[in-house]
Amino acid sequence: MASMASIHRIGFKLLQLPQTGLLVPGLQNMLALQQQQVRHRRTKHWDPKWKRLRKAKYVKVDIPNLNERAEDLSNEQMKTRMKERGLLPPRPWLERPFHISCTGGVFEPYVPPEGDGKISAISKEGAKQKFELLEKKTKSMMAIRKIRNYDDDFETSEFAALAQDIYINAHNTLAEKNKYKLRELVTERAYPELMHNVADKTIHWKFLQSLEPPRVVHARVTDVISKENLFAQITVRFHTQQMLAIYDRFGRLMHGSEVLVKDCLEYVVFEKHLSNEYGVWRLHEKIVPDWMPPKSPAYITYRVDDAPPEPAKSEDSKEVTAAGAGDKIGATVTA
Numbered sequence: 001m002a003s004m005a006s007i008h009r010i011g012f013k014l015l016q017l018p019q020t021g022l023l024v025p026g027l028q029n030m031l032a033l034q035q036q037q038v039r040h041r042r043t044k045h046w047d048p049k050w051k052r053l054r055k056a057k058y059v060k061v062d063i064p065n066l067n068e069r070a071e072d073l074s075n076e077q078m079k080t081r082m083k084e085r086g087l088l089p090p091r092p093w094l095e096r097p098f099h100i101s102c103t104g105g106v107f108e109p110y111v112p113p114e115g116d117g118k119i120s121a122i123s124k125e126g127a128k129q130k131f132e133l134l135e136k137k138t139k140s141m142m143a144i145r146k147i148r149n150y151d152d153d154f155e156t157s158e159f160a161a162l163a164q165d166i167y168i169n170a171h172n173t174l175a176e177k178n179k180y181k182l183r184e185l186v187t188e189r190a191y192p193e194l195m196h197n198v199a200d201k202t203i204h205w206k207f208l209q210s211l212e213p214p215r216v217v218h219a220r221v222t223d224v225i226s227k228e229n230l231f232a233q234i235t236v237r238f239h240t241q242q243m244l245a246i247y248d249r250f251g252r253l254m255h256g257s258e259v260l261v262k263d264c265l266e267y268v269v270f271e272k273h274l275s276n277e278y279g280v281w282r283l284h285e286k287i288v289p290d291w292m293p294p295k296s297p298a299y300i301t302y303r304v305d306d307a308p309p310e311p312a313k314s315e316d317s318k319e320v321t322a323a324g325a326g327d328k329i330g331a332t333v334t335a
Helices: 002-015 025-035 049-056 075-085 124-135 137-150 156-176 190-197 315-334
Strands: 202-223 230-247 253-256 262-273 282-287
Touching (some): 156 202, 156 262, 156 282
Antiparallel strands (some): 230 253, 230 262, 262 282
16 A cells, blocks of 8 residues: 555656646646545435425426316316316405495585575574574584594684685695595595586686684485495585686686685585595585575676678579579570
Protein backbone atom coordinates (compact mmCIF):
# COMPACT_ATOMS: atom_id res chain seq x y z
CA MET A 1 0.00 0.00 0.00
CA ALA A 2 2.85 2.31 0.77
CA SER A 3 4.42 1.72 -2.63
CA MET A 4 1.16 2.48 -4.41
CA ALA A 5 0.74 5.74 -2.52
CA SER A 6 4.30 6.71 -3.40
CA ILE A 7 3.66 5.95 -7.08
CA HIS A 8 0.55 8.17 -7.04
CA ARG A 9 2.51 10.96 -5.44
CA ILE A 10 5.25 10.64 -8.09
CA GLY A 11 2.65 10.68 -10.91
CA PHE A 12 0.94 13.69 -9.38
CA LYS A 13 4.26 15.56 -9.31
CA LEU A 14 5.03 14.64 -12.91
CA LEU A 15 1.66 16.07 -14.06
CA GLN A 16 2.39 19.43 -12.43
CA LEU A 17 3.80 22.19 -14.60
CA PRO A 18 7.46 22.96 -13.91
CA GLN A 19 8.26 25.93 -11.64
CA THR A 20 4.52 26.70 -11.08
CA GLY A 21 3.07 23.86 -9.06
CA LEU A 22 -0.13 23.94 -11.18
CA LEU A 23 -1.82 20.91 -12.74
CA VAL A 24 -1.95 20.19 -16.42
CA PRO A 25 -5.20 21.80 -17.84
CA GLY A 26 -6.65 18.48 -19.05
CA LEU A 27 -6.18 16.82 -15.67
CA GLN A 28 -7.57 19.88 -13.89
CA ASN A 29 -10.84 19.64 -15.85
CA MET A 30 -11.03 15.89 -15.14
CA LEU A 31 -10.72 16.42 -11.41
CA ALA A 32 -13.35 19.20 -11.52
CA LEU A 33 -15.81 16.84 -13.19
CA GLN A 34 -15.21 14.17 -10.57
CA GLN A 35 -15.89 16.67 -7.78
CA GLN A 36 -19.43 17.49 -9.11
CA GLN A 37 -22.32 15.92 -7.20
CA VAL A 38 -24.02 13.06 -9.01
CA ARG A 39 -27.56 12.13 -7.88
CA HIS A 40 -28.22 8.44 -7.25
CA ARG A 41 -30.76 6.61 -5.12
CA ARG A 42 -28.20 6.33 -2.36
CA THR A 43 -27.67 10.11 -2.38
CA LYS A 44 -31.26 10.99 -1.20
CA HIS A 45 -31.69 12.57 2.18
CA TRP A 46 -31.82 10.16 5.08
CA ASP A 47 -34.72 12.01 6.78
CA PRO A 48 -38.07 10.48 5.60
CA LYS A 49 -40.01 13.74 6.12
CA TRP A 50 -38.57 15.10 2.88
CA LYS A 51 -40.25 12.28 1.02
CA ARG A 52 -43.64 13.47 2.21
CA LEU A 53 -42.82 17.05 1.24
CA ARG A 54 -41.68 15.99 -2.21
CA LYS A 55 -44.95 14.12 -2.63
CA ALA A 56 -46.93 17.22 -1.65
CA LYS A 57 -45.42 19.14 -4.56
CA TYR A 58 -47.54 17.14 -7.00
CA VAL A 59 -51.36 17.31 -7.07
CA LYS A 60 -53.40 14.78 -8.95
CA VAL A 61 -56.14 16.39 -11.03
CA ASP A 62 -59.04 14.44 -12.45
CA ILE A 63 -59.43 15.69 -16.00
CA PRO A 64 -63.12 15.60 -17.01
CA ASN A 65 -64.17 13.74 -20.08
CA LEU A 66 -65.10 16.48 -22.51
CA ASN A 67 -66.63 14.01 -24.95
CA GLU A 68 -69.13 12.84 -22.36
CA ARG A 69 -72.61 14.30 -22.88
CA ALA A 70 -75.27 14.68 -20.22
CA GLU A 71 -77.94 13.21 -22.51
CA ASP A 72 -76.06 9.90 -22.68
CA LEU A 73 -75.88 9.44 -18.90
CA SER A 74 -78.55 7.87 -16.73
CA ASN A 75 -79.95 9.56 -13.65
CA GLU A 76 -77.72 7.52 -11.34
CA GLN A 77 -74.61 8.30 -13.36
CA MET A 78 -75.49 12.00 -13.45
CA LYS A 79 -76.04 11.96 -9.69
CA THR A 80 -72.63 10.32 -9.19
CA ARG A 81 -70.90 12.87 -11.41
CA MET A 82 -72.46 15.80 -9.55
CA LYS A 83 -71.46 14.33 -6.19
CA GLU A 84 -67.88 13.94 -7.37
CA ARG A 85 -67.74 17.56 -8.51
CA GLY A 86 -69.62 18.95 -5.50
CA LEU A 87 -72.51 20.38 -7.54
CA LEU A 88 -76.13 20.77 -6.51
CA PRO A 89 -78.90 19.54 -8.79
CA PRO A 90 -80.60 22.28 -10.85
CA ARG A 91 -83.93 23.61 -9.63
CA PRO A 92 -87.00 23.79 -11.85
CA TRP A 93 -87.61 27.41 -10.81
CA LEU A 94 -85.42 30.52 -10.98
CA GLU A 95 -84.53 32.46 -7.85
CA ARG A 96 -82.90 35.88 -7.84
CA PRO A 97 -81.89 37.75 -4.70
CA PHE A 98 -83.26 41.27 -4.33
CA HIS A 99 -82.93 43.99 -1.74
CA ILE A 100 -85.79 46.32 -0.78
CA SER A 101 -84.14 49.59 0.21
CA CYS A 102 -87.26 51.79 0.06
CA THR A 103 -91.02 51.57 -0.31
CA GLY A 104 -92.91 52.16 -3.53
CA GLY A 105 -94.89 55.17 -2.32
CA VAL A 106 -96.27 57.01 0.70
CA PHE A 107 -98.40 54.92 3.04
CA GLU A 108 -101.17 56.90 4.76
CA PRO A 109 -100.10 60.22 3.17
CA TYR A 110 -100.61 63.43 5.08
CA VAL A 111 -103.50 65.61 3.92
CA PRO A 112 -102.51 69.27 4.28
CA PRO A 113 -105.27 71.58 5.54
CA GLU A 114 -106.68 73.95 2.96
CA GLY A 115 -105.32 77.46 3.18
CA ASP A 116 -102.31 76.47 5.24
CA GLY A 117 -99.73 79.26 5.35
CA LYS A 118 -102.34 81.93 4.63
CA ILE A 119 -104.96 81.47 7.36
CA SER A 120 -104.04 82.92 10.75
CA ALA A 121 -104.25 80.73 13.86
CA ILE A 122 -106.39 83.40 15.55
CA SER A 123 -109.14 83.13 12.93
CA LYS A 124 -111.96 80.60 13.08
CA GLU A 125 -110.60 78.47 10.25
CA GLY A 126 -107.09 78.46 11.72
CA ALA A 127 -108.32 77.39 15.16
CA LYS A 128 -110.33 74.58 13.54
CA GLN A 129 -107.23 73.32 11.72
CA LYS A 130 -105.22 73.30 14.95
CA PHE A 131 -107.90 71.23 16.66
CA GLU A 132 -107.98 68.69 13.80
CA LEU A 133 -104.22 68.32 13.93
CA LEU A 134 -104.37 67.46 17.63
CA GLU A 135 -106.82 64.65 16.88
CA LYS A 136 -104.48 63.14 14.25
CA LYS A 137 -101.40 63.22 16.45
CA THR A 138 -102.14 59.92 18.20
CA LYS A 139 -100.89 57.67 15.38
CA SER A 140 -97.90 59.90 14.79
CA MET A 141 -96.86 59.69 18.45
CA MET A 142 -97.14 55.88 18.33
CA ALA A 143 -94.97 55.83 15.21
CA ILE A 144 -92.37 58.13 16.80
CA ARG A 145 -92.26 55.85 19.82
CA LYS A 146 -91.55 52.88 17.55
CA ILE A 147 -88.79 54.84 15.79
CA ARG A 148 -87.14 55.51 19.16
CA ASN A 149 -86.92 51.74 19.71
CA TYR A 150 -84.36 51.70 16.87
CA ASP A 151 -82.93 55.22 17.34
CA ASP A 152 -82.68 56.21 21.00
CA ASP A 153 -81.59 59.80 20.28
CA PHE A 154 -84.46 60.62 17.92
CA GLU A 155 -86.15 63.96 18.60
CA THR A 156 -88.67 65.66 16.32
CA SER A 157 -87.15 69.12 16.77
CA GLU A 158 -83.65 67.91 15.90
CA PHE A 159 -84.96 65.83 13.01
CA ALA A 160 -86.70 68.88 11.48
CA ALA A 161 -83.34 70.68 11.28
CA LEU A 162 -81.70 67.56 9.83
CA ALA A 163 -84.49 67.23 7.26
CA GLN A 164 -83.97 70.84 6.15
CA ASP A 165 -80.26 70.16 5.58
CA ILE A 166 -81.10 67.05 3.53
CA TYR A 167 -83.66 69.07 1.56
CA ILE A 168 -81.16 71.85 0.73
CA ASN A 169 -78.32 69.45 -0.15
CA ALA A 170 -80.59 67.36 -2.38
CA HIS A 171 -81.73 70.40 -4.39
CA ASN A 172 -78.21 71.77 -4.73
CA THR A 173 -76.98 68.36 -5.89
CA LEU A 174 -79.86 68.14 -8.34
CA ALA A 175 -78.96 71.53 -9.80
CA GLU A 176 -75.35 70.37 -10.18
CA LYS A 177 -76.57 67.06 -11.73
CA ASN A 178 -74.27 65.07 -9.47
CA LYS A 179 -76.13 61.78 -9.78
CA TYR A 180 -73.74 59.81 -7.56
CA LYS A 181 -74.14 62.09 -4.55
CA LEU A 182 -77.87 62.43 -5.21
CA ARG A 183 -78.36 58.70 -4.59
CA GLU A 184 -77.21 59.20 -1.01
CA LEU A 185 -79.79 61.95 -0.39
CA VAL A 186 -82.92 60.61 -2.11
CA THR A 187 -84.50 57.16 -2.26
CA GLU A 188 -84.53 54.87 -5.27
CA ARG A 189 -88.14 55.82 -5.94
CA ALA A 190 -87.50 59.58 -6.11
CA TYR A 191 -84.23 59.34 -8.05
CA PRO A 192 -85.62 58.51 -11.54
CA GLU A 193 -88.32 61.17 -11.24
CA LEU A 194 -85.81 63.86 -10.31
CA MET A 195 -83.33 62.93 -13.04
CA HIS A 196 -86.09 62.77 -15.68
CA ASN A 197 -87.26 66.29 -14.88
CA VAL A 198 -83.80 67.83 -15.25
CA ALA A 199 -82.87 66.19 -18.54
CA ASP A 200 -81.68 68.75 -21.14
CA LYS A 201 -82.22 71.61 -18.68
CA THR A 202 -80.09 74.02 -16.68
CA ILE A 203 -81.31 74.76 -13.14
CA HIS A 204 -80.39 77.71 -10.96
CA TRP A 205 -81.80 77.17 -7.45
CA LYS A 206 -81.07 79.00 -4.25
CA PHE A 207 -82.42 78.66 -0.72
CA LEU A 208 -82.81 82.09 0.87
CA GLN A 209 -84.48 81.75 4.28
CA SER A 210 -87.15 80.00 6.32
CA LEU A 211 -90.30 81.99 6.97
CA GLU A 212 -91.33 79.47 9.65
CA PRO A 213 -89.21 76.86 11.41
CA PRO A 214 -89.62 73.39 9.83
CA ARG A 215 -91.75 71.02 11.88
CA VAL A 216 -92.82 67.39 11.80
CA VAL A 217 -96.52 67.07 10.98
CA HIS A 218 -96.92 63.36 10.24
CA ALA A 219 -95.13 60.07 11.05
CA ARG A 220 -95.89 56.49 10.13
CA VAL A 221 -94.12 53.12 10.47
CA THR A 222 -95.00 50.03 8.44
CA ASP A 223 -93.55 46.60 7.68
CA VAL A 224 -92.78 45.18 4.23
CA ILE A 225 -93.01 41.41 3.50
CA SER A 226 -92.08 40.45 7.08
CA LYS A 227 -92.84 41.91 10.49
CA GLU A 228 -89.16 42.60 11.19
CA ASN A 229 -88.59 44.62 8.00
CA LEU A 230 -89.74 48.10 9.11
CA PHE A 231 -89.76 51.39 7.23
CA ALA A 232 -90.46 54.81 8.75
CA GLN A 233 -91.82 57.85 6.91
CA ILE A 234 -91.96 61.35 8.38
CA THR A 235 -93.60 64.32 6.69
CA VAL A 236 -91.98 67.71 7.37
CA ARG A 237 -93.59 71.07 6.65
CA PHE A 238 -91.32 73.70 5.04
CA HIS A 239 -92.35 77.35 4.62
CA THR A 240 -89.38 79.01 2.93
CA GLN A 241 -88.27 81.63 0.44
CA GLN A 242 -86.54 80.30 -2.67
CA MET A 243 -85.29 81.39 -6.04
CA LEU A 244 -85.66 79.10 -9.05
CA ALA A 245 -84.86 79.55 -12.73
CA ILE A 246 -84.99 76.75 -15.31
CA TYR A 247 -83.45 77.11 -18.76
CA ASP A 248 -83.94 74.77 -21.69
CA ARG A 249 -81.17 73.29 -23.82
CA PHE A 250 -81.07 76.46 -25.96
CA GLY A 251 -80.52 78.71 -22.95
CA ARG A 252 -84.04 80.16 -22.96
CA LEU A 253 -85.89 80.73 -19.71
CA MET A 254 -88.64 78.14 -19.25
CA HIS A 255 -89.78 78.71 -15.68
CA GLY A 256 -89.09 81.06 -12.76
CA SER A 257 -86.63 83.91 -12.52
CA GLU A 258 -83.21 84.58 -11.04
CA VAL A 259 -84.44 87.91 -9.65
CA LEU A 260 -87.93 87.12 -8.40
CA VAL A 261 -88.17 85.53 -4.92
CA LYS A 262 -91.13 83.34 -4.07
CA ASP A 263 -92.61 81.94 -0.86
CA CYS A 264 -92.85 78.13 -0.99
CA LEU A 265 -94.99 75.94 1.27
CA GLU A 266 -94.03 72.28 0.86
CA TYR A 267 -94.74 68.98 2.58
CA VAL A 268 -91.77 66.67 2.06
CA VAL A 269 -91.71 62.98 3.03
CA PHE A 270 -88.48 61.50 4.38
CA GLU A 271 -87.96 57.76 4.70
CA LYS A 272 -85.59 55.48 6.60
CA HIS A 273 -85.11 51.72 6.64
CA LEU A 274 -85.30 51.09 10.39
CA SER A 275 -84.32 47.41 10.21
CA ASN A 276 -81.11 48.33 8.40
CA GLU A 277 -78.36 49.11 10.88
CA TYR A 278 -76.79 51.58 8.45
CA GLY A 279 -80.07 53.12 7.23
CA VAL A 280 -80.23 56.91 6.83
CA TRP A 281 -83.01 59.42 6.31
CA ARG A 282 -83.51 60.29 2.64
CA LEU A 283 -85.94 62.43 0.67
CA HIS A 284 -88.75 60.20 -0.63
CA GLU A 285 -91.56 62.33 -2.09
CA LYS A 286 -93.35 65.68 -2.00
CA ILE A 287 -97.03 65.81 -1.17
CA VAL A 288 -99.07 68.07 -3.45
CA PRO A 289 -102.52 68.80 -1.91
CA ASP A 290 -105.62 68.64 -4.09
CA TRP A 291 -106.69 72.20 -3.26
CA MET A 292 -103.43 73.68 -4.59
CA PRO A 293 -103.91 75.40 -7.97
CA PRO A 294 -102.14 73.74 -10.90
CA LYS A 295 -98.86 75.20 -12.07
CA SER A 296 -98.64 76.97 -15.38
CA PRO A 297 -97.08 74.79 -18.09
CA ALA A 298 -93.56 75.55 -19.22
CA TYR A 299 -92.83 77.00 -22.61
CA ILE A 300 -91.86 74.28 -25.06
CA THR A 301 -89.35 75.17 -27.74
CA TYR A 302 -89.42 73.78 -31.26
CA ARG A 303 -87.00 73.73 -34.13
CA VAL A 304 -87.66 76.40 -36.74
CA ASP A 305 -86.76 75.63 -40.36
CA ASP A 306 -84.64 78.11 -42.27
CA ALA A 307 -86.88 78.07 -45.36
CA PRO A 308 -89.78 80.54 -45.04
CA PRO A 309 -93.30 79.09 -45.44
CA GLU A 310 -95.01 79.43 -48.81
CA PRO A 311 -97.68 82.17 -48.96
CA ALA A 312 -101.25 80.91 -49.06
CA LYS A 313 -102.98 81.33 -52.44
CA SER A 314 -106.50 82.65 -52.76
CA GLU A 315 -109.31 80.85 -54.59
CA ASP A 316 -109.21 83.32 -57.55
CA SER A 317 -105.55 82.67 -58.15
CA LYS A 318 -106.17 78.89 -58.06
CA GLU A 319 -108.88 79.17 -60.73
CA VAL A 320 -106.65 81.29 -62.96
CA THR A 321 -103.80 78.84 -62.64
CA ALA A 322 -106.06 75.89 -63.41
CA ALA A 323 -107.43 77.62 -66.52
CA GLY A 324 -103.95 78.46 -67.76
CA ALA A 325 -102.80 74.89 -67.25
CA GLY A 326 -105.82 73.60 -69.21
CA ASP A 327 -105.02 75.85 -72.15
CA LYS A 328 -101.47 74.59 -72.26
CA ILE A 329 -102.57 70.97 -72.15
CA GLY A 330 -105.14 71.52 -74.86
CA ALA A 331 -102.58 73.23 -77.05
CA THR A 332 -100.18 70.38 -76.58
CA VAL A 333 -102.79 67.76 -77.51
CA THR A 334 -103.86 69.70 -80.63
CA ALA A 335 -100.33 69.96 -81.84
